[in-house]
Amino acid sequence: MSRHGIQAPTLVRHFHYLRREADGSSNGHVANGSAFNDTKEGGALDWYTEGPGRRVGYDDLTAIDWIFEYTKERQRLRYLYSKATGLVGYAQQVLDASQIWIILIATGVAAGVLAASIDVASDWLGDLKTGFCKTGSGGGNFWLNRGFCCWGHDEWAQCQGWTAWGRALRIKSNAGQFIVEYIFFLVFSVAFAAAASLLVQRYATYAKHSGIPEIKTVLGGFVMRRFMGGWTLLTKSLGLCLAVASGLWLGKEGPLVHVACCCANLFMKLSPSLNENEARKREVLSAAAAAGISVAFGSPIGGVLFSLEQLSYYFPDKTMWQSFVCAMVAAVTLQAFNPFRTGKLVLYQVTYSTGWHGFELIPYGILGILGGIYGGLFIKLNMRVAKWRQGSRWAGKPILEVIAVTVITAVLNFPNKFMRAQSSELVYMLFAECATITDDQFGICKTGSATAGVILLLLQAAVIGFLLASITFGLQIPAGIILPSMAIGGLTGRAVGVIMEIWHHDHPNAIIFATCEPDIPCITPGTYAIIGAAAALAGVTRMTVSIVVIMFELTGALTYVLPIMIAVMISKWVGDAFGKRGIYESWIHFNEYPFLDNRDDSPGPDVPVSQVMTQLDDLAVLSATGHTVQSLHDFLSAQPYRGFPVVVDATSNILLGYVSRTELLYSLQTATTEPRNLPPSTSIHFIHNADADPRDTLDLRPWMDQTPITLNSKSSLQLTISMFSKLGLRYVLFTDRGALRGLLTKKDVWYVLDGAEDDSVGTGGGVLREEQGGESRGLLNREDSDRDSFQSPMDER
CATH class of the missing domain: 3.10.580.10 (CBS-domain)
Incomplete structure (x- = not known):
């Protein structure tokens, strides 16, 4: 029904308006039947007079008008191409078209540089908890982490340059060294975490968490001022180094998406045609998000698919091509910096030399089930912790809360060698084949009776890591959940792989192992770890295709794509049985961001x-x-x-x-x-x-x-x-x-x-509020919301 009583579908009416706008004809409804133009400001701005109307920008925490933004862009291009003639005009057109590519390339370079810097800084700070490098008479290599300090040594025991804190203080007894190193580990962990939380509280509260729920909301058409500003970028980058080094069960992969989007947002300020169009800005941010995952996993294609599958609200073909270029440039930049001096884009990138057997599909399927259970339980526990945190005495003391959780984490981490290590180093050891490990510092490749202890340590680390990650994700610090989920899944998968290896060793002639070739290792526990990691990541995020591609790019083993696909598929099915929302959607719901997923086909209430x-x-x-x-x-x-x-x-x-x-x-x-x-x-x-x-x-x-x-x-x-x-x-x-x-x-x-x-109101303490006390929720007489009652829970200075 049109507003003048003419029976016509709204979409058809709107299509005709857009077509008239594209033809340059009038699109107004006037009393005398003729188009009016008494307020036109020139041909390029005719369309403002009627139709969508003029705009002066969007208020903070409001939705954008996608139709208006794309209409404005079409009119701008029409004006540019109609006025620009000759060689100068052609140059103007080329310059206008090249702006987005310049920004995408600059974003990719910046993302690669920042990712490399964060990797180096977080590794050095993380190793500083256990000791320091002292190879010269003046200790001039203090800035080297343990890996670079002991470069060239096959075993850590042969490295004389790396000095543990117990040895540095000349403690003689083993018990005394253990206590001293325990204390240093605890103090440094708390100091790093407290510093990260203080940075967030003082300079940019939007730098907390992973940022992916907010990015999804922004790409869905929501405006969040300062969420991608310069202070947020600086605070997120520095805070991420400190938070990762603290040893908390968090990761930097998700936050790197936020870092890349901040870079793109700052570069877009140099281009008025992009910066002044909210729809085009979101296309660039979609491409930047792909660069973030590209440098996080060394997976350019996986980054493009991650942006498509998880983040983007609107993803046309041109955006896919832009995402591909941005992700590729970011990966090339990271490769050029080579932060680990191994030629690998990420520390835990591995390769496998053996294939898999048909009977292994059964344990792979079990890992898929465990991954789905982990994802479902993690989301429920994490949301309960978040709700409890709001009403607890810690609600107004985020730094004290971070310190308390860090103390608990450090106390539990240090005795278990799997938990003491940096997450990226742990994941690499879990994924690696024993034949490629030169220094088995974790004892992960032990044989004989010692394997039982390894299995118990692996499972213990997985359970404790699950509990710690549940209370850590949501603290007021930069924190991601991707790498902790991979570590928890990898620990479980490696334990299952070791069990299968022991079974094959003790019963090589069993019918189930009939396809195994003699004198060749039949079971590769590292492959179980990577499949367990993929299953856990799928269970907690509910992603599918992008996870498979990321894992393939990490291993380079096309042979294992099918097992990974099977485990991811089963994990998603099991996870969906607990609830349709992944962890990011759950946080969007918890914070009450008005995000409507255009891919959600679940039916709404059947009412007029x-x-x-x-x-x-x-x-x-x-x-x-x-x-x-x-x-x-x-x-x-x-x-x-x-x-x-x-x-x-x-x-x-x-x-x-x-x-x-x-x-x-x-x-x-x-x-x-x-x-x-x-x-x-x-x-x-x-x-x-x-x-x-x-x-x-x-x-x-x-x-x-x-x-x-x-x-x-x-x-x-x-x-x-x-x-x-x-x-x-x-x-x-x-x-x-x-x-x-x-x-x-x-x-x-x-x-x-x-x-x-859910009939509960205001569970997230987020940005939506009742208009008046006692009224029913929702159904508010307003566009977007009341100015006074609609406030950000993350207001920056």
Whole structure:
């Protein structure tokens, strides 16, 4: 139903508007039947006068208008190509088209440099907890980590340059050295974690956590000021080095996505055509996210698929190509820096020389089941901890909470050699074949009776790591969950692999091992570790294709793609039995971010939209005429809402359009200051008035969206939800024969869907709040939300 009572589907009407806009013809609805142009500012800005209206930007924590942004970009390109002629014009076109590629290449280089720097710094700080390098008379190699200090030695015991703290203090007894090193380990761990938390609290609170839930929300069309700013980038990078070095069960892989997006956002400020278009900015951020995963895993293709599968709301073919280029440049840059001096992009990158056997599909399937169980239990436990944390006495003391968790972690980590190591070093040892390990410092390749102890240590580390990761992910520090999940899955997988190896060693002639070749190792425990890691990662994130590709690029073994696929598939099925949300979606839900997944095909409540929309009687509506500058100021002061439908008059309520508070305030401010200086009694109108004198009246039609998306008030809620999620809408107006009947906003829809799954209110302490005490949740009479009641839980300085 159109707003003038003409029966026509809304999407068809909107398509015709876009087509008229592309043809350069008028798209307005005017009283006298002719297109008006009395407020045009030139050919390039004609489209602002009618249709979507002009915009002055978006407020913090509001949704963007995807249709408006892409319409604006098409008009900009049309103007550029129509005005630019000759050699100069061609050069302008080439420069305009090359801007995005320059930014993507710069982002890839920056991501690679920062990833290499974070790797080196975190490894050195992590090793500093156990000792320092002292090879010269003056100790001039103090800045070397243990790996570089002992470069060239096959075994750590042969390295004389690396000095443990117990030996540095000349402690003679083994017990005394153990106690001293335990104390140093604990003190350094607490100091690093506390410093990371202090940086976050003092300089950029958006630098906490992994940032992936927020990135998903931003790419879905939400505006978060300062989330990708310079202070956030600096704090995230430094805090990540400290947090990883502290030994907490967290990873840097997820946060590297946030780091890469921050780089892209800063570079885009150099390009007005990108920086001023929110839709195009999100395309670049999608590509930057791929670069983050590329440098995290040394997996460019996996990064592209991660962005496509996990993050991006809108991912056209051109964005895939841009993501590919950005991820490739980032990987090449990281390879050039070669931070580990091994030629590998990541420390835990391994290769396998043997294949797998058919009977191993059974333990691989078991690992898939265990991965799904781990993912389901981890999400439930982590969410319970997060809810408890809000109401506990630690709620207002994030640094003390970080210190407490770090003390517990350090006390439990040090006695277990698998837990004491850096996560990346641990994962490498779990993935590696025993034949390639020159110094088995973990005793992971022991044989005989010692293997039972290895299995117990592996399983103990997996269980304790699961509990520690559950309470760590959510602290006020930079922290990811990808590498801890891989470590927990790898520990479990390696234990299963060792069990299979022992079984084959004790019963080589069993029927199950009939396909094993003599004198060749039949079982490779490292392959079980990587399959267990893939299963655990799939269980906690619910990703599939990107995980398989990342693991393949890590191992370079095409042979193991099928087992990894099977384990990931089973893990996702088992994980989905616990709940459809992965860890990132769970945190989006917990923080109450208004994210509507356009790939979610689950049905909504089967009710008419009239039962949930804000009815006309509860709406603050503007009439087309009868306003003055002063009366409109008074109206805005009395109404807290961020947008208002505009009707012809209060009697007929024929819908004319929709205008945002931000545009109204801006237009009033510019009209009452130099050079116009209109008096408060100046008449204001939202409809064509042939008798009005432009010098003495204020025409606000250019600031009004005259083609808002409308639906019939008798439509189903499911159709409305599909419109919001597929088109990325901010609001939908409902009419009956052209007369306004109601309004529904994006956050209203989020409230409805959230209420259908969980009747609890405000569990996340996030950005959404009740409009008034005692009212039912959701169904708020506002676009986006009330200015006063809608506040960020992560407000920066």
